[in-house]
Amino acid sequence: MKDTALTKKLISWYQVHKRDLPWRGTSDPYKIWVSEIILQQTRIEQGRDYFLRFVKFFPDVFSLANASRDEVMKQWQGLGYYSRANNMHETAKTLVKEYRGKFPENAVELIKLKGIGPYTAAAVASIAFDKPAAVVDGNVIRVLSRLFGIEKAYDRPEGKQAIHKKANKLIDQNAPGTYNQAIMDFGAMICVPKNPLCHKCPIKEDCFAFRKEKVDLLPVASKPAQKKNRYLNYLVLILKTGKDDYTFMKLRTENDIWKNLHDFPLLETKSPVSFKTLLRKGLTADILGKTSFRYIESHMPLKHQLTHRTLYASFHVVHIHQTNQYLNRHFKKVKISAIDQLALPRLIDRFVENFFSPNNS
DNA sequence: AATGCGGGGTT
DNA sequence: AACCCAGCATT
Known part of the structure:
Protein backbone atom coordinates (compact mmCIF):
# COMPACT_ATOMS: atom_id res chain seq x y z
CA MET A 1 0.00 0.00 0.00
CA LYS A 2 1.38 3.35 -0.97
CA ASP A 3 1.57 6.05 1.66
CA THR A 4 -0.63 8.37 -0.36
CA ALA A 5 -3.38 5.76 -0.33
CA LEU A 6 -3.11 5.46 3.46
CA THR A 7 -3.34 9.22 3.74
CA LYS A 8 -6.48 9.27 1.62
CA LYS A 9 -8.11 6.56 3.69
CA LEU A 10 -7.39 8.44 6.91
CA ILE A 11 -8.79 11.66 5.52
CA SER A 12 -11.89 9.89 4.17
CA TRP A 13 -12.46 8.34 7.58
CA TYR A 14 -12.01 11.77 9.18
CA GLN A 15 -14.49 13.51 6.93
CA VAL A 16 -17.19 11.12 8.09
CA HIS A 17 -16.27 10.70 11.75
CA LYS A 18 -14.53 13.89 12.86
CA ARG A 19 -15.59 15.36 16.15
CA ASP A 20 -17.27 18.71 16.45
CA LEU A 21 -14.85 20.69 18.58
CA PRO A 22 -14.98 24.39 19.56
CA TRP A 23 -11.65 25.23 17.90
CA ARG A 24 -12.51 23.54 14.63
CA GLY A 25 -13.79 25.70 11.84
CA THR A 26 -11.71 28.71 12.80
CA SER A 27 -8.50 29.77 11.14
CA ASP A 28 -7.66 32.29 13.85
CA PRO A 29 -4.11 31.31 14.84
CA TYR A 30 -4.66 32.73 18.33
CA LYS A 31 -7.54 30.37 19.05
CA ILE A 32 -5.73 27.43 17.46
CA TRP A 33 -2.66 28.21 19.53
CA VAL A 34 -4.70 28.43 22.75
CA SER A 35 -6.38 25.12 22.00
CA GLU A 36 -3.07 23.41 21.29
CA ILE A 37 -1.46 24.64 24.49
CA ILE A 38 -4.47 23.57 26.55
CA LEU A 39 -4.46 20.15 24.92
CA GLN A 40 -0.83 19.41 25.73
CA GLN A 41 -1.00 16.25 27.85
CA THR A 42 -4.66 17.00 28.42
CA ARG A 43 -7.75 15.20 27.18
CA ILE A 44 -10.25 16.93 24.95
CA GLU A 45 -13.05 16.62 27.48
CA GLN A 46 -10.92 18.06 30.25
CA GLY A 47 -9.74 21.00 28.17
CA ARG A 48 -12.90 21.87 26.30
CA ASP A 49 -14.56 24.13 28.88
CA TYR A 50 -11.24 25.73 29.80
CA PHE A 51 -10.80 26.66 26.15
CA LEU A 52 -14.24 28.24 25.91
CA ARG A 53 -13.75 30.24 29.10
CA PHE A 54 -10.21 31.23 28.20
CA VAL A 55 -10.98 32.66 24.77
CA LYS A 56 -14.06 34.39 26.16
CA PHE A 57 -11.96 36.02 28.88
CA PHE A 58 -8.99 36.72 26.58
CA PRO A 59 -10.46 37.00 23.06
CA ASP A 60 -7.21 37.87 21.31
CA VAL A 61 -3.47 38.04 21.80
CA PHE A 62 -3.68 41.68 22.94
CA SER A 63 -6.10 41.04 25.77
CA LEU A 64 -3.95 38.14 26.95
CA ALA A 65 -0.79 40.24 26.78
CA ASN A 66 -2.44 43.01 28.77
CA ALA A 67 -3.75 40.72 31.51
CA SER A 68 -2.03 40.28 34.87
CA ARG A 69 -0.30 37.04 35.71
CA ASP A 70 -2.82 36.36 38.47
CA GLU A 71 -5.73 36.74 36.05
CA VAL A 72 -4.15 34.27 33.66
CA MET A 73 -3.37 31.77 36.40
CA LYS A 74 -6.89 32.06 37.74
CA GLN A 75 -8.27 31.03 34.35
CA TRP A 76 -5.87 28.10 34.30
CA GLN A 77 -6.59 26.97 37.87
CA GLY A 78 -7.21 23.22 38.07
CA LEU A 79 -5.91 22.39 34.61
CA GLY A 80 -2.39 21.45 35.67
CA TYR A 81 1.04 21.97 34.12
CA TYR A 82 0.89 25.62 35.11
CA SER A 83 4.04 26.63 33.26
CA ARG A 84 1.88 26.39 30.14
CA ALA A 85 -0.15 29.38 31.31
CA ASN A 86 2.89 31.40 32.24
CA ASN A 87 4.65 30.60 28.96
CA MET A 88 1.53 31.49 27.00
CA HIS A 89 1.32 34.83 28.79
CA GLU A 90 4.98 35.53 28.03
CA THR A 91 4.53 34.59 24.39
CA ALA A 92 1.47 36.82 24.06
CA LYS A 93 3.55 39.75 25.30
CA THR A 94 6.39 38.84 22.93
CA LEU A 95 3.99 38.65 19.99
CA VAL A 96 2.58 42.09 20.75
CA LYS A 97 5.96 43.70 21.33
CA GLU A 98 8.06 42.06 18.64
CA TYR A 99 5.65 40.62 16.07
CA ARG A 100 2.99 43.33 15.88
CA GLY A 101 0.54 40.89 17.38
CA LYS A 102 0.82 38.51 14.43
CA PHE A 103 1.88 34.89 14.70
CA PRO A 104 4.79 33.75 12.55
CA GLU A 105 3.43 31.36 9.94
CA ASN A 106 5.93 28.51 9.86
CA ALA A 107 7.07 25.92 12.37
CA VAL A 108 10.71 27.03 12.40
CA GLU A 109 9.71 30.49 13.65
CA LEU A 110 6.88 29.33 15.91
CA ILE A 111 9.12 26.95 17.84
CA LYS A 112 11.23 29.90 19.01
CA LEU A 113 8.33 31.11 21.15
CA LYS A 114 8.05 30.07 24.79
CA GLY A 115 5.91 27.01 25.37
CA ILE A 116 5.83 26.08 21.69
CA GLY A 117 7.74 22.89 20.95
CA PRO A 118 7.85 20.61 17.91
CA TYR A 119 4.26 19.42 18.28
CA THR A 120 2.58 22.79 18.80
CA ALA A 121 4.68 24.50 16.12
CA ALA A 122 3.61 21.89 13.58
CA ALA A 123 -0.02 22.01 14.71
CA VAL A 124 -0.34 25.80 14.43
CA ALA A 125 1.64 25.99 11.19
CA SER A 126 -0.47 23.30 9.53
CA ILE A 127 -3.93 24.08 10.91
CA ALA A 128 -3.78 27.88 10.88
CA PHE A 129 -1.43 28.47 7.94
CA ASP A 130 -1.62 25.34 5.75
CA LYS A 131 2.07 24.56 6.09
CA PRO A 132 3.10 20.93 5.54
CA ALA A 133 4.46 20.23 9.04
CA ALA A 134 3.59 16.80 10.43
CA VAL A 135 2.47 16.66 14.06
CA VAL A 136 3.73 13.92 16.34
CA ASP A 137 1.72 13.55 19.50
CA GLY A 138 0.68 10.56 21.59
CA ASN A 139 -1.99 9.60 19.05
CA VAL A 140 0.36 9.76 16.09
CA ILE A 141 3.01 7.77 17.94
CA ARG A 142 0.49 5.01 18.63
CA VAL A 143 -0.99 4.91 15.13
CA LEU A 144 2.34 4.92 13.30
CA SER A 145 4.01 2.48 15.69
CA ARG A 146 1.26 -0.04 15.04
CA LEU A 147 0.80 0.69 11.36
CA PHE A 148 4.49 0.35 10.49
CA GLY A 149 5.63 -1.91 13.29
CA ILE A 150 8.06 0.50 14.92
CA GLU A 151 9.46 -1.45 17.85
CA LYS A 152 12.03 1.03 19.09
CA ALA A 153 11.00 2.92 22.22
CA TYR A 154 9.22 6.05 21.06
CA ASP A 155 10.51 8.15 23.96
CA ARG A 156 14.13 7.74 22.87
CA PRO A 157 15.79 9.49 19.94
CA GLU A 158 15.91 6.46 17.63
CA GLY A 159 12.26 5.64 18.01
CA LYS A 160 11.24 9.28 17.85
CA GLN A 161 13.15 9.73 14.63
CA ALA A 162 11.55 6.66 13.07
CA ILE A 163 8.09 8.05 13.88
CA HIS A 164 8.89 11.48 12.46
CA LYS A 165 10.20 9.94 9.27
CA LYS A 166 6.95 8.08 8.68
CA ALA A 167 4.86 11.08 9.69
CA ASN A 168 6.58 13.28 7.13
CA LYS A 169 6.03 10.70 4.39
CA LEU A 170 2.38 10.30 5.21
CA ILE A 171 1.34 13.95 5.46
CA ASP A 172 -0.96 15.32 2.76
CA GLN A 173 0.96 18.21 1.17
CA ASN A 174 -2.26 19.76 -0.08
CA ALA A 175 -4.22 19.52 3.15
CA PRO A 176 -1.71 19.25 5.98
CA GLY A 177 -4.01 20.64 8.66
CA THR A 178 -6.77 18.24 7.74
CA TYR A 179 -4.37 15.31 7.64
CA ASN A 180 -2.89 16.16 11.03
CA GLN A 181 -6.28 16.41 12.66
CA ALA A 182 -7.41 13.25 10.88
CA ILE A 183 -4.64 11.06 12.22
CA MET A 184 -5.07 12.48 15.72
CA ASP A 185 -8.82 11.94 15.75
CA PHE A 186 -8.26 8.47 14.36
CA GLY A 187 -5.81 7.71 17.17
CA ALA A 188 -8.20 9.08 19.75
CA MET A 189 -11.29 7.26 18.49
CA ILE A 190 -10.19 4.03 16.74
CA CYS A 191 -6.54 3.27 17.38
CA VAL A 192 -6.89 3.79 21.15
CA PRO A 193 -4.34 2.54 23.70
CA LYS A 194 -6.38 -0.37 25.13
CA ASN A 195 -8.65 -2.59 23.07
CA PRO A 196 -8.45 -0.59 19.84
CA LEU A 197 -11.47 -0.87 17.54
CA CYS A 198 -9.66 -2.75 14.78
CA HIS A 199 -12.95 -4.07 13.38
CA LYS A 200 -13.83 -0.49 12.46
CA CYS A 201 -10.38 0.38 11.18
CA PRO A 202 -10.19 1.38 7.50
CA ILE A 203 -6.49 0.51 7.25
CA LYS A 204 -6.30 -2.71 9.24
CA GLU A 205 -5.20 -4.73 6.22
CA ASP A 206 -2.22 -2.37 5.94
CA CYS A 207 -1.42 -2.51 9.65
CA PHE A 208 1.68 -4.37 10.80
CA ALA A 209 0.38 -4.80 14.32
CA PHE A 210 -3.02 -6.09 13.19
CA ARG A 211 -1.55 -8.62 10.77
CA LYS A 212 1.04 -9.87 13.27
CA GLU A 213 -1.35 -9.74 16.23
CA LYS A 214 0.93 -7.33 18.01
CA VAL A 215 -1.62 -4.60 18.57
CA ASP A 216 -1.32 -4.86 22.33
CA LEU A 217 2.49 -4.85 22.16
CA LEU A 218 2.80 -1.52 20.38
CA PRO A 219 3.82 1.21 20.84
CA VAL A 220 6.91 0.43 22.91
CA ALA A 221 7.89 2.77 25.75
CA SER A 222 11.08 2.75 27.77
CA LYS A 223 10.84 2.00 31.44
CA PRO A 224 9.05 4.71 33.40
CA ALA A 225 10.77 6.47 36.26
CA GLN A 226 9.86 5.45 39.75
CA LYS A 227 7.24 7.41 41.62
C1' DA B 1 19.81 11.66 28.34
C1' DA B 2 17.09 12.18 32.27
C1' DT B 3 13.98 14.51 35.14
C1' DG B 4 10.09 17.52 36.56
C1' DC B 5 5.70 19.30 35.81
C1' DG B 6 -1.10 18.21 37.23
C1' DG B 7 -5.10 16.61 37.08
C1' DG B 8 -8.38 13.33 35.69
C1' DG B 9 -10.50 9.55 32.91
C1' DT B 10 -10.10 4.55 31.54
C1' DT B 11 -9.00 -0.04 32.15
C1' DA C 1 -3.01 0.78 40.72
C1' DA C 2 -1.23 1.43 36.17
C1' DC C 3 -1.62 3.86 32.07
C1' DC C 4 -1.74 7.93 29.44
C1' DC C 5 -3.66 12.20 27.56
C1' DA C 6 -3.32 17.21 20.55
C1' DG C 7 4.28 18.08 25.31
C1' DC C 8 7.76 21.32 26.90
C1' DA C 9 11.59 23.18 29.65
C1' DT C 10 15.48 22.49 32.35
C1' DT C 11 19.65 20.36 33.78
Missing part, protein backbone atom coordinates in the same frame (compact mmCIF):
# COMPACT_ATOMS: atom_id res chain seq x y z
CA LYS A 228 8.35 9.38 44.64
CA ASN A 229 6.56 10.59 47.72
CA ARG A 230 6.44 14.11 49.09
CA TYR A 231 5.16 15.06 52.52
CA LEU A 232 3.62 18.50 52.74
CA ASN A 233 2.79 19.91 56.16
CA TYR A 234 0.69 23.03 55.95
CA LEU A 235 0.04 25.53 58.71
CA VAL A 236 -3.41 26.98 58.38
CA LEU A 237 -3.10 30.10 60.49
CA ILE A 238 -6.26 31.83 61.58
CA LEU A 239 -6.05 35.43 62.68
CA LYS A 240 -9.30 36.74 64.10
CA THR A 241 -9.72 40.46 64.22
CA GLY A 242 -12.80 42.29 65.31
CA LYS A 243 -14.51 42.07 61.99
CA ASP A 244 -12.88 39.64 59.56
CA ASP A 245 -10.95 36.41 59.78
CA TYR A 246 -7.63 36.19 57.98
CA THR A 247 -5.15 33.50 57.01
CA PHE A 248 -1.70 33.61 55.47
CA MET A 249 -0.76 32.33 52.04
CA LYS A 250 2.24 32.45 49.73
CA LEU A 251 2.70 32.77 45.99
CA ARG A 252 4.91 29.85 44.98
CA THR A 253 7.78 31.22 42.94
CA GLU A 254 10.38 28.44 42.87
CA ASN A 255 10.80 26.10 39.95
CA ASP A 256 8.74 23.44 41.59
CA ILE A 257 5.22 22.12 41.53
CA TRP A 258 2.44 24.74 41.39
CA LYS A 259 4.62 27.68 40.38
CA ASN A 260 2.61 30.92 40.44
CA LEU A 261 -0.19 29.42 42.48
CA HIS A 262 -0.85 30.07 46.17
CA ASP A 263 -0.58 27.77 49.15
CA PHE A 264 -0.36 27.96 52.94
CA PRO A 265 2.87 28.20 54.95
CA LEU A 266 4.58 24.92 54.07
CA LEU A 267 6.95 22.78 56.06
CA GLU A 268 8.06 19.92 53.85
CA THR A 269 9.59 16.81 55.41
CA LYS A 270 11.19 13.62 54.12
CA SER A 271 8.71 11.45 55.97
CA PRO A 272 5.27 11.83 57.54
CA VAL A 273 5.33 13.77 60.80
CA SER A 274 2.86 15.00 63.38
CA PHE A 275 2.36 18.62 64.40
CA LYS A 276 4.12 17.81 67.64
CA THR A 277 7.18 16.63 65.74
CA LEU A 278 7.18 19.78 63.63
CA LEU A 279 7.26 21.79 66.85
CA ARG A 280 9.87 19.61 68.53
CA LYS A 281 12.20 19.75 65.54
CA GLY A 282 11.89 23.52 65.50
CA LEU A 283 10.48 23.63 61.97
CA THR A 284 7.77 26.03 63.08
CA ALA A 285 10.28 28.40 64.65
CA ASP A 286 10.33 31.00 61.88
CA ILE A 287 6.59 31.19 61.55
CA LEU A 288 5.39 30.72 65.10
CA GLY A 289 8.55 31.17 67.17
CA LYS A 290 7.87 34.52 68.77
CA THR A 291 4.12 34.48 68.42
CA SER A 292 1.59 33.25 70.90
CA PHE A 293 -0.66 30.72 69.28
CA ARG A 294 -3.22 28.09 70.05
CA TYR A 295 -3.09 24.74 68.29
CA ILE A 296 -6.57 23.72 67.22
CA GLU A 297 -6.44 20.52 65.20
CA SER A 298 -4.72 18.51 62.49
CA HIS A 299 -6.60 17.08 59.56
CA MET A 300 -6.16 13.56 58.32
CA PRO A 301 -3.41 13.63 55.68
CA LEU A 302 -4.83 14.03 52.20
CA LYS A 303 -3.38 11.76 49.53
CA HIS A 304 -2.99 13.51 46.20
CA GLN A 305 -1.92 11.29 43.32
CA LEU A 306 -0.05 12.80 40.39
CA THR A 307 1.53 11.06 37.42
CA HIS A 308 5.02 10.95 38.86
CA ARG A 309 4.47 11.91 42.49
CA THR A 310 2.36 10.94 45.44
CA LEU A 311 1.70 13.86 47.73
CA TYR A 312 0.66 13.47 51.33
CA ALA A 313 -0.64 16.75 52.68
CA SER A 314 -1.52 17.42 56.29
CA PHE A 315 -3.19 20.63 57.43
CA HIS A 316 -2.57 21.93 60.94
CA VAL A 317 -4.97 24.59 62.10
CA VAL A 318 -3.50 27.15 64.47
CA HIS A 319 -5.08 30.29 65.86
CA ILE A 320 -2.81 33.28 66.27
CA HIS A 321 -3.62 36.55 67.96
CA GLN A 322 -1.32 38.86 66.12
CA THR A 323 0.87 38.75 63.08
CA ASN A 324 4.66 38.91 63.20
CA GLN A 325 7.50 40.23 61.10
CA TYR A 326 8.31 36.91 59.46
CA LEU A 327 4.74 36.40 58.36
CA ASN A 328 4.48 39.96 57.08
CA ARG A 329 7.68 39.58 55.09
CA HIS A 330 7.03 36.21 53.49
CA PHE A 331 3.29 35.77 53.24
CA LYS A 332 0.15 37.44 52.04
CA LYS A 333 -2.48 38.22 54.64
CA VAL A 334 -5.64 36.96 53.02
CA LYS A 335 -9.21 37.58 54.07
CA ILE A 336 -10.67 34.10 54.40
CA SER A 337 -13.84 35.09 52.61
CA ALA A 338 -11.72 36.14 49.62
CA ILE A 339 -9.48 33.08 49.29
CA ASP A 340 -11.23 31.94 46.16
CA GLN A 341 -10.03 35.08 44.39
CA LEU A 342 -6.56 33.52 44.34
CA ALA A 343 -5.33 30.87 41.95
CA LEU A 344 -4.97 27.70 44.00
CA PRO A 345 -3.69 24.17 43.36
CA ARG A 346 -6.45 21.58 43.28
CA LEU A 347 -5.28 20.09 46.57
CA ILE A 348 -5.45 23.43 48.38
CA ASP A 349 -8.71 24.33 46.70
CA ARG A 350 -10.27 21.11 47.97
CA PHE A 351 -9.08 21.71 51.50
CA VAL A 352 -10.33 25.30 51.46
CA GLU A 353 -13.69 24.20 50.15
CA ASN A 354 -14.12 21.60 52.88
CA PHE A 355 -12.69 23.58 55.74
CA PHE A 356 -13.78 27.15 55.19
CA SER A 357 -16.86 27.23 53.06
CA PRO A 358 -19.52 25.23 54.98
CA ASN A 359 -20.54 26.98 58.21
CA ASN A 360 -17.21 26.59 59.80
CA SER A 361 -14.82 28.74 61.80
